[in-house]
Amino acid sequence: MTDTTLSPVRHVHIVGAGRMGQGIALAFAFAGLRATLIDFKARDPVAREAFARTALADIAKQLQVQAALGRITRQQADEAMQRVDIVDREEAQQGLAASRIVFEAVPEVLDAKKEVFAWLGEFTAASTVIASTTSTFLVTGLQRIVTHPQRLLNAHWLNPAHLMPLVEVSRSETTDAAVVAQVVDLLARIGKKPVVCAPSAGYIVPRIQALAMNEAARMVEEGVASAEDIDTAIRTGFGLRFAVLGLLEFIDWGGCDILYYASHYLAKEKGERFLPAEIVSGNMAASRKGLRDKTGFYDYRNVDVDMYVKERLETFGRMLDHLGLAPAFNTANSASTSRSE
Numbered sequence: 001m002t003d004t005t006l007s008p009v010r011h012v013h014i015v016g017a018g019r020m021g022q023g024i025a026l027a028f029a030f031a032g033l034r035a036t037l038i039d040f041k042a043r044d045p046v047a048r049e050a051f052a053r054t055a056l057a058d059i060a061k062q063l064q065v066q067a068a069l070g071r072i073t074r075q076q077a078d079e080a081m082q083r084v085d086i087v088d089r090e091e092a093q094q095g096l097a098a099s100r101i102v103f104e105a106v107p108e109v110l111d112a113k114k115e116v117f118a119w120l121g122e123f124t125a126a127s128t129v130i131a132s133t134t135s136t137f138l139v140t141g142l143q144r145i146v147t148h149p150q151r152l153l154n155a156h157w158l159n160p161a162h163l164m165p166l167v168e169v170s171r172s173e174t175t176d177a178a179v180v181a182q183v184v185d186l187l188a189r190i191g192k193k194p195v196v197c198a199p200s201a202g203y204i205v206p207r208i209q210a211l212a213m214n215e216a217a218r219m220v221e222e223g224v225a226s227a228e229d230i231d232t233a234i235r236t237g238f239g240l241r242f243a244v245l246g247l248l249e250f251i252d253w254g255g256c257d258i259l260y261y262a263s264h265y266l267a268k269e270k271g272e273r274f275l276p277a278e279i280v281s282g283n284m285a286a287s288r289k290g291l292r293d294k295t296g297f298y299d300y301r302n303v304d305v306d307m308y309v310k311e312r313l314e315t316f317g318r319m320l321d322h323l324g325l326a327p328a329f330n331t332a333n334s335a336s337t338s339r340s341e
Contacts, residue, residue: 009033009100009186015040015116016105017055017086020133023161024103026059029083030066030162031190036095037086040106040116052086059084062162093123101129101186103155108136114145121147129179131155135206138199140172150176155183155194156203165193168203208247212238236325244316248297252290253312256283 143149266274290296
């Protein structure tokens with residue numbers, strides 16, 4: 001359906017000019033592309049002008065923060081701002097005819113999305129890619145309410161959209177493979193880290209973090225630890241490791257057997273929600289425990305394991321240094337000496 005020989009996309013349209021739409025527009029403008037925000041809500045002329053002025057000011061404020069942090073210059077902030085414009089649905093119609101990709105970012109209300117998709121069906125070409133930023137509706141459901149469903153997928157951005165690298169791209173069997181490739185390529189061009197997943201509730205990150213956040217809340221309920229101590233444990237333990245090693249990579253690193261036995265112990269003490277996944281039990285039975293067996297969730301048979309471990313540890317060390325959390329040599333002796341003085 002999509003001609004992959006076309007020149008790279010230089011201009012994107014975003015329907016919905018709220019916080020998420022603004023963040024997406026900023027991400028593209030920051031990377032050097034034009035972004036047109038479409039204020040889809042019906043407003044009188046005075047309200048429309050006031051909303052546009054506020055939305056653009058909010059985007060400009062985010063750029064000014066980056067300038068204040070020294071990430072960009074004031075001139076670069078102004079340059080990025082020149083790439084963003086905001087129009088109403090009437091003004092948008094002419095530009096949409098030539099648009100190659102539109103991001104839908106209206107509120108999580110099905111009727112609102114139906115209205116947007118009907119409008120896009122009228123004013124976009126059949127080849128225009130539509131990427132919904134929904135965190136609630138599956139791509140399979142949305143494809144039932146859009147014309148040319150093979151052009152639609154979900155592109156789930158994490159807040160703040162202009163800073164978070166990850167975008168979860170969810171496709172169905174109906175979605176054209178070339179559409180997926182085009183969206184993944186576009187996101188990679190602006191410095192994002194796109195991942196592709198099947199149509200499943202919660203995508204990847206929201207599904208995992210919902211479990212983790214609820215478990216943390218339960219520990220407060222149970223009096224296991226204070227909220228402050230739990231969050232300190234997450235920031236300086238849990239989060240640090242998984243910024244370098246993914247969850248499944250970490251299972252391979254430590255050994256599937258550790259997770260397997262720990263899960264059974266926790267299930268006995270805390271409930272069946274802690275039982276190991278079937279794939280974990282299967283890997284145990286087949287001796288696919290990870291690095292030690294040269295296979296687990298990943299295949300290490302052609303990997304220089306010593307070099308791989310060294311690279312991961314170097315990355316981890318740099319992160320600890322950056323955060324000021326790296327252990328310092330002879331700290332205990334220095335501290336006791338300074339106290340005795």
